[in-house]
Amino acid sequence: MKEYIGNTEQFAENECRKIRIGKKKLLVWRTKEGFYATREECPHQGVSFECTKLTGTMMPSNPNEFEYGMDGLVLRCPWHKWEFDVRTGEPLFGTETKTIKTFPVSVEDNKVFVEVT
Amino acid sequence: MAVVEEVGNKIGLKYIDCDVHPMINNLQQLYPYIPENWKRRFEFQNIDITSLKLPSRYVHPAGGTSRPDAKPEKGIPGSDPAFAKKQYLDPFKPHKVILNPLQPSAMVSWTNVEAIVTLTSAFNDYYLEEWTEFDQRFTLAMTVAPHDPLQAAAEIRRIGDHPGVSAVFLPLLNTLMGNPYYYPIYEAAIEKDLPIITHVTGQEGSFVGVPALSGGIPRSYTERYVNLIQIAQSNLSSIVFEGLFEKFPSLRVAFVEYGFSWVLPLMWRMDKTWKELRIDTPWVKEFPSEIIKKNIRFTTQPLDEPENLSHLKHMIEMMDGKEFLMFSSDYPHWDNDMPTRVLNNLDKETKQKIFYDNAADFYRLS
Numbered sequence: 338m339k340e341y342i343g344n345t346e347q348f349a350e351n352e353c354r355k356i357r358i359g360k361k362k363l364l365v366w367r368t369k370e371g372f373y374a375t376r377e378e379c380p381h382q383g384v385s386f387e388c389t390k391l392t393g394t395m396m397p398s399n400p401n402e403f404e405y406g407m408d409g410l411v412l413r414c415p416w417h418k419w420e421f422d423v424r425t426g427e428p429l430f431g432t433e434t435k436t437i438k439t440f441p442v443s444v445e446d447n448k449v450f451v452e453v454t
Numbered sequence: 455m456a457v458v459e460e461v462g463n464k465i466g467l468k469y470i471d472c473d474v475h476p477m478i479n480n481l482q483q484l485y486p487y488i489p490e491n492w493k494r495r496f497e498f499q500n501i502d503i504t505s506l507k508l509p510s511r512y513v514h515p516a517g518g519t520s521r522p523d524a525k526p527e528k529g530i531p532g533s534d535p536a537f538a539k540k541q542y543l544d545p546f547k548p549h550k551v552i553l554n555p556l557q558p559s560a561m562v563s564w565t566n567v568e569a570i571v572t573l574t575s576a577f578n579d580y581y582l583e584e585w586t587e588f589d590q591r592f593t594l595a596m597t598v599a600p601h602d603p604l605q606a607a608a609e610i611r612r613i614g615d616h617p618g619v620s621a622v623f624l625p626l627l628n629t630l631m632g633n634p635y636y637y638p639i640y641e642a643a644i645e646k647d648l649p650i651i652t653h654v655t656g657q658e659g660s661f662v663g664v665p666a667l668s669g670g671i672p673r674s675y676t677e678r679y680v681n682l683i684q685i686a687q688s689n690l691s692s693i694v695f696e697g698l699f700e701k702f703p704s705l706r707v708a709f710v711e712y713g714f715s716w717v718l719p720l721m722w723r724m725d726k727t728w729k730e731l732r733i734d735t736p737w738v739k740e741f742p743s744e745i746i747k748k749n750i751r752f753t754t755q756p757l758d759e760p761e762n763l764s765h766l767k768h769m770i771e772m773m774d775g776k777e778f779l780m781f782s783s784d785y786p787h788w789d790n791d792m793p794t795r796v797l798n799n800l801d802k803e804t805k806q807k808i809f810y811d812n813a814a815d816f817y818r819l820s
Contacts, residue, residue, distance in 0.1 A: 394733055395732070395733040395736035396736060397736055400696060400700050400737045401697075401737070402737070403736065404736070418731060420732070420733075430732065431741075432728070433729055
C-alpha cells in the first residue's frame, strides 16, 4: 500500500525522516540518487539509525591504499559500525549476512510515497 | 590427496612430522662451510656453541630443554642423525620430518649481521650435507637471518632449489610479519615455491630487538612459556590486517611450536572486528578466518591437554582445524608430543589431514 509521507523539500540530503506506518518504524533517506526507505533499527543490536547521516566508505583497495567511494550511499551503524548500502539494505563487501529490510519509495510531483508491504 | 595407507608403523598412518630439531655440538663442525677469513675471526673471538644462544633470562627449571633419553653416546640431544634415525625414524616411520634448526635461529639476539649471515649459511650447508643426505626423510627448513632481508633473500636463492630444502625458517625480530621489511624474504621464498615457517627461538623477551612479550616481563620460565603464544597472535593479526596475502597471494606461512588452541578465539575476534572496522584496513577483502584457513598453517605441539580430551576434539571441529593443522612432535625436546600418543580420538579423515595431507601440500612433500 502506497503512503504519502511528505514533500521532497522536507527531506535533507544524506539525512532521514522517521516515519510510522501502523506498527512499522521506517526511516526514509534522501540521497543524491533519490529516496530510499529502510527499517529503523540495525539488525545487529537494534540501535536506531535515526541519529546517523549517510556517508561513504573505504572501497576494497590494495594494501596501504585508501579509496573513498559510495559517497552518501552508506548507512553506517552508530554503534558497532556495520555498513549497509542504503539502496538495497545489503551489508557491504560480504561483511555480514544480515540485511536491513528496505521499502520501495517513489516521487510524484514532489510528493514522496513509500510502499509498505 | 593421499589416502590412509598402512605403512607398518605404530600409527597406521603415513605421517609428516613438521618439527624436529637438529643441533651441532661445536662450532668446528661448521668450519668446512665457513670462509677462511671468518673462521679466523671466530677463532680470535673464541666463540663456541654456547655463544650461539646468549644466556637467556629464562632458565629451564628442570635443567634443560631436551629429552635426556635423546642424548647420543657422544654429544647433545639432536646432534647425531644416526641416533635420531635409530630412536625416532626407524621405530615411528614418519614419511618425512622437517628439520628446524634452533641454534641459528637463536642468533636473533646477535647484532653483527655479517657474522650471523655467515654462520646461518654454514648451518644450512651443514644440515643439508650431514642430515638430509644421510636420510632422505630429513628435509630442511633452511634458516635465514632476518637482520638483513636482502641477504636473507640471497640465501634463499643460493640454496632454495636444493632437494633437501622444503621451507624457509624465518626467526623473528621485534618487527611483525606483515611489515614490508620482510618483503624481500617473501619474494624469494615465492620464487622458489618454498613456504615460510616461523618458530619460537628461545630468545623472546630476553633482549632488545627480539620479540617482546606483552604486558611486562614474566618472572619465570613457566610464565614465559605459556605467554609465547602472544607472539604468534600478534604476528597472525599483522599478517592478516596488513594484507600480506593481497600483496603475495601465493605465499604460504606456518606458525610452528606455538600450539593452536588460541587460534579459534582470535579468529572470532578478528572476524568481528573486521566486520565492524573494515574501513581501517579496506585491503582486507574477506573474513580473516577465511584468509587464515586458506593461507596459514599451525602445528599441533605443544598440544593443550584438557582433562576431557573430547573438548580438544570439539575445538578442532569448531575451528575447522582439519583444514589447516599439521602434526609436529618437537623431538627431541622435553615437551614433545609423540605421534602414537596424541590426537588419537580424531576421526579418520581429520587425522589423515592433520598428520599427512596438510603438511604434504604445504611443504610440497608427496
